[in-house]
Amino acid sequence: MKKEIEDKLIQKHTKPTTMRILVYEVLMQHDIALSLSEIERAFQVADRVTIYRTLKTFEERGIVHRISENNTSKYKLCGETCTAEKHQDRHLHFYCKHCKETTCGTTIQLPSGLDASVKIDEVRFFATGTCTLCLKKGLQ
Template sequence: MKKDTEKKLLDKKTTPTSMRILVFDFLEQQQTAMSLSEIEHHFYKADRVTIYRTLKTFEENGIVHSIQENNTTKYMLCHDGCDQETHKDRHLHFYCKMCKKTTCKEDFIIPKSERLEYRIDEIRFFAKGICENCMKESLQ
């Protein structure tokens, strides 16, 4: 697994340090976006600044995208072929008001237009509501 992670980081022009490997592997296991505090809690002996710098490097290199949620930034691995030039993050970010989790809803995608005479570098597509799991639980 470590060698696979190292290759993924090198493919994104990111030096695979121990902390970067650990953070990448942790984020790869998550189904929801995670805040710096949540990630830090998992690595309770790690330095907060090191984790923050790792996340910023990942964001700059197209490894994670950040999601602004209220006054908190959350991070999730990119799955849209992002790179250093641009994040191709064109799907809905959904915040559940019941379970307080943010997920990517890749079935809601903003179509890309090839005819634009301008360049869009970033789109923030965010919705709040009740997720499918909480809806099922509330119906029982």
């Protein structure tokens, strides 16, 4: 797995340091978007600033996309089509008000080329509600 992560980082022109590999592993193990604090809790000892810088580098290189919600940022690994120049983050982000988890709803996407007369740098496509698991638990 480590070699696979190293190769992915190198493909994105990112030096595969130990911390970058570890942060990538943490993000890879979760289907949900994680905050800096949640990522930090995955390590017994880690420097918060180093994790933050790793996430910023990942965002700049098209490795993760940042989801802004409720005055915090969460991070999720990008798909294969994201690059440093262009994130393909045009899908719905869903926040469950019960379990407090944010997921990427890749089946619901904004069409590309919304308006060819402008340059769109960022689109926020965000929904709040109750996820499938919480609905099964009877939460609404």
